[in-house]
Amino acid sequence: MKTKLISPSLLSADFGNLQRDIEMLNQSQADWLHVDVMDGRFVPNISFGFPIMKTVQQHAKKFIDVHLMIVEPEKYVEEFIKYGADLISVHYEACVHLNRTINLIQEKGAKAGVVLNPSTPVLMLEDIIADVDLVLIMSVNPGFGGQKFIDNTYKKIAETKDLILSNNSTALIQIDGGVNLDNAAKLFEAGADVLVAGNAVFSSENPARTIELLKL
Numbered sequence: 001m002k003t004k005l006i007s008p009s010l011l012s013a014d015f016g017n018l019q020r021d022i023e024m025l026n027q028s029q030a031d032w033l034h035v036d037v038m039d040g041r042f043v044p045n046i047s048f049g050f051p052i053m054k055t056v057q058q059h060a061k062k063f064i065d066v067h068l069m070i071v072e073p074e075k076y077v078e079e080f081i082k083y084g085a086d087l088i089s090v091h092y093e094a095c096v097h098l099n100r101t102i103n104l105i106q107e108k109g110a111k112a113g114v115v116l117n118p119s120t121p122v123l124m125l126e127d128i129i130a131d132v133d134l135v136l137i138m139s140v141n142p143g144f145g146g147q148k149f150i151d152n153t154y155k156k157i158a159e160t161k162d163l164i165l166s167n168n169s170t171a172l173i174q175i176d177g178g179v180n181l182d183n184a185a186k187l188f189e190a191g192a193d194v195l196v197a198g199n200a201v202f203s204s205e206n207p208a209r210t211i212e213l214l215k216l
């Protein structure tokens with residue numbers, strides 16, 4: 001898979017004009033479209049669910065990257081895939097049977113990612129790294145857009161890279177939270193393959209241009 005990818009997060013889009021915002025992303029240099037699903041239990045916020053996913057499926061022409069911040073994600077995987085998810089990432093901290101959930105996502109035809117909260121060490125992935133398509137390192141505590149980037153993320157990127165190489169894994173590294181024009185190049189240089197950006201894209205005057213600049 002191509003790297004240095006940008007996945008704008010719809011969490012910061014204008015939900016009153018969702019079709020317009022998705023069409024803007026279709027026309028932009030965005031590679032993926034990031035869908036943040038929050039349940040008010042795994043994280044202290046509720047975002048949206050299937051009705052929004054249906055709108056995304058109807059209008060998006062990009063790879064749909066779904067980040068489930070929910071408890072018991074295995075119950076909903078199949079339905080998200082039915083609504084067009086190309087990749088589903090589940091939290092290490094939310095899965096009692098992580099290997100089973102990763103297998104389920106892949107068996108149902110999507111790519112599977114595992115997500116680490118800022119306080120979860122990379123070494124917890126040792127026995128799953130060979131099976132996943134992506135590792136998402138949270139660079140903020142999940143639940144809200146527009147938070148400040150946590151600098152410890154750089155150390156975790158290096159550790160994840162080592163783990164991937166030592167296990168002959170093909171997993172991509174995705175970073176999510178507080179990504180902006182000041183840190184994007186440094187994150188790619190450190191080994192990130194995919195950057196999620198919500199606030200930096202949608203609160204800018206020219207979101208399509210910001211997406212271009214995030215790749216430079």
Ligand SMILES: O=C(CO)[C@H](O)[C@H](O)COP(=O)(O)O
Pocket residue numbers: 009011012034036067069140141142143144145146147176177178179196197198199200
């Ligand atoms: O997963 C998320 C929050 O839990 C969001 O994707 C993330 O915070 C991106 O938003 P921003 O770029 O505004 O920080």
